[in-house]
Amino acid sequence: xxxxxxxxxxxxxxxxxxxxxxxxxxxxxxxxxxxxxxxxxxxxxxxxxxxxxxxxxxxxxxxxxxxxxxxxxxxxxxxxxxxxxxxxxxxxxxxxxxxxx
Amino acid sequence: xxxxxxxxxxxxxxxxxxxxxxxxxxxxxxxxxxxxxxxxxxxxxxxxxxxxxxxxxxxxxxxxxxxxxxxxxxxxxxxxxxxxxxxxxxxxxxxxxxxxxxxxxxxxxxxxxxxxxxxxxxxxxxxxxxxxxxxxxxxxxxxxxxxxxxxxxxxxxxxxxxxxxxxxxxxxxxxxxxxxxxxxxxxxxxxxxxxxxxxxxxxxxxxxxxxxxxxxxxxxxxxxxxxxxxxxxxxxxxxxxxxxxxxxxxxxxxxxxxxxxxxxxxxxxxxxxxxxxxxxxxxxxxxxxxxxxxxxxxxxxxxxxxxxxxxxxxxxxxxxxxxxxxxxxxxxxxxxxxxxxxxxxxxxxxxxxxxxxxxxxxxxxxxxxxxxxxxxxxxxxxxxxxxxxxxxxxxxxxxxxxxxxxxxxxxxxxxxxxxxxxxxxxxxxxxxxxxxxxxxxxxxxxxxxxxxxxxxxxxxxxxx
Numbered sequence: 001x002x003x004x005x006x007x008x009x010x011x012x013x014x015x016x017x018x019x020x021x022x023x024x025x026x027x028x029x030x031x032x033x034x035x036x037x038x039x040x041x042x043x044x045x046x047x048x049x050x051x052x053x054x055x056x057x058x059x060x061x062x063x064x065x066x067x068x069x070x071x072x073x074x075x076x077x078x079x080x081x082x083x084x085x086x087x088x089x090x091x092x093x094x095x096x097x098x099x100x101x
Numbered sequence: 102x103x104x105x106x107x108x109x110x111x112x113x114x115x116x117x118x119x120x121x122x123x124x125x126x127x128x129x130x131x132x133x134x135x136x137x138x139x140x141x142x143x144x145x146x147x148x149x150x151x152x153x154x155x156x157x158x159x160x161x162x163x164x165x166x167x168x169x170x171x172x173x174x175x176x177x178x179x180x181x182x183x184x185x186x187x188x189x190x191x192x193x194x195x196x197x198x199x200x201x202x203x204x205x206x207x208x209x210x211x212x213x214x215x216x217x218x219x220x221x222x223x224x225x226x227x228x229x230x231x232x233x234x235x236x237x238x239x240x241x242x243x244x245x246x247x248x249x250x251x252x253x254x255x256x257x258x259x260x261x262x263x264x265x266x267x268x269x270x271x272x273x274x275x276x277x278x279x280x281x282x283x284x285x286x287x288x289x290x291x292x293x294x295x296x297x298x299x300x301x302x303x304x305x306x307x308x309x310x311x312x313x314x315x316x317x318x319x320x321x322x323x324x325x326x327x328x329x330x331x332x333x334x335x336x337x338x339x340x341x342x343x344x345x346x347x348x349x350x351x352x353x354x355x356x357x358x359x360x361x362x363x364x365x366x367x368x369x370x371x372x373x374x375x376x377x378x379x380x381x382x383x384x385x386x387x388x389x390x391x392x393x394x395x396x397x398x399x400x401x402x403x404x405x406x407x408x409x410x411x412x413x414x415x416x417x418x419x420x421x422x423x424x425x426x427x428x429x430x431x432x433x434x435x436x437x438x439x440x441x442x443x444x445x446x447x448x449x450x451x452x453x454x455x456x457x458x459x460x461x462x463x464x465x466x467x468x469x470x471x472x473x474x475x476x477x478x479x480x481x482x483x484x485x486x487x488x489x490x491x492x493x494x495x496x497x498x499x500x501x502x503x504x505x506x507x508x509x510x511x512x513x514x515x516x517x518x519x520x521x522x523x524x525x526x527x528x529x530x531x532x533x534x535x536x537x538x539x540x541x542x543x544x545x546x547x548x549x550x551x552x553x554x555x556x557x558x559x560x561x562x563x564x565x
Contacts, residue, residue: 008340015340015344023127023345028356029467029469037139038345041146045339053166067205073173078177080176083143088181094458
């Protein structure tokens with residue numbers, strides 16, 4: 001096992017702990033927006049797809065381009081749709097109080 | 102560590118900031134007052150990461166990248182504008198898209214690297230494509246069931262679990278073989294194809310009421326497959342985003358399973374519906390008390406404290422806006438109205454809150470099960486709209502009941518219970534609900550939307 005893989009494992013472990021601690025605090029009220037937001041953030045996989053589609057490959061260039069391009073489309077639709085709907089949902093949550101629209 | 106060039110430094114710093122923004126984004130989501138800031142942080146992080154990646158010196162061709170980004174945006178906008186009732190299927194669909202991206206990138210990476218793929222790399226790559234492809238078809242199936250394109254009824258057959266576990270076992274065995282012999286590229290399609298089939302088979306036996314757990318679980322798989330992709334591409338940003346998503350899905354799945362008093366394996370391998378269809382048949386005709394909208398309105402108007410318990414039936418009947426009118430009419434009369442929400446009400450975690458928030462009900466009136474249960478003994482009227490199993494006292498008392506042990510909303514402790522229901526038919530689990538036969542329970546037979554509408558008219562008529 002190479003050293004950078006070990007570093008990656010540390011990063012994964014720490015991120016998982018942070019994830020558990022941060023997400024445990026999200027109120028059940030917002031669990032649906034939570035899922036749509038994490039879904040949008042998860043679409044950061046687009047960076048991998050961009051590099052795959054854009055880099056020069058000595059062999060398998062066609063495969064990389066086609067799969068990479070479809071992958072970018074899929075991830076981008078998650079980014080755009082995910083952020084849009086999360087914000088739409090969160091705008092609807094209003095506290096009761098004197099200020100009424 | 103190798104020295105980075107100027108551009109590479111900029112890219113890495115952009116990724117670092119993006120990571121921090123992602124974590125802040127989730128942290129700010131903890132409260133409705135800061136949540137929108139969280140979305141903004143997430144968007145900014147995403148923008149930084151994408152722009153940073155586009156600066157990458159290795160990228161030689163931009164045409165297809167830009168076309169794909171535009172096309173993805175064109176698909177994404179309508180997906181961001183679906184109706185709130187359709188959010189569960191939209192979410193399932195986006196899990197499918199995320200998984201598709203990961204699977205395609207993983208597949209391409211394998212063929213670009215073969216035959217020399219290091220062992221550890223082959224292991225995470227296998228994990229990436231197995232999780233990715235089963236999440237892809239599984240989520241598509243879940244979306245189809247939620248959209249009612251596919252039958253919602255669980256489909257079961259003898260030996261189903263053995264077939265499913267067998268499929269998964271074969272996929273894992275092939276992956277193990279590939280780790281040992283990464284040069285045998287001809288076997289790679291199996292670790293994509295078999296999980297694709299497994300994803301379909303996994304969702305076939307799952308019914309509508311189990312969807313909140315299943316969506317959460319698929320969310321977790323999508324996150325873990327993205328984290329695995331981060332290992333393959335050596336991208337810390339991707340590892341962290343995937344770990345956060347995986348953790349979130351896992352927490353939600355555990356919550357949902359607990360709320361149904363069932364284990365993961367029970368949800369995945371249990372096929373709830375089948376065991377109890379028999380129980381539903383032997384229902385005897387016991388007397389129930391029913392009431393008219395006028396009587397219901399009079400009781401509600403005389404109450405000090407009312408708790409409304411909505412279920413998925415309310416969303417099906419599109420009654421949430423009428424419920425809001427009822428909330429307004431009662432609040433105007435000085436009645437204290439709150440909502441008690443069970444974690445599995447609706448088709449995904451938190452779904453009911455979103456539907457009620459859309460109907461403009463203030464979020465501080467929406468209380469989850471633990472917060473509201475202590476209030477029922479002091480509640481004058483508990484009004485159940487389109488919920489059934491989550492109010493079934495048999496879960497507390499009847500050890501023979503299939504839902505025994507499931508935490509419920511204790512509506513039966515309120516002074517008066519009113520249940521709006523179309524007929525005496527049993528709920529999703531097909532279990533009779535003793536709540537309906539209590540002497541303090543009034544059944545309000547009718548469509549949720551028109552019945553609540555009639556109550557509101559009565560209340561309005563008496564007031565103005």
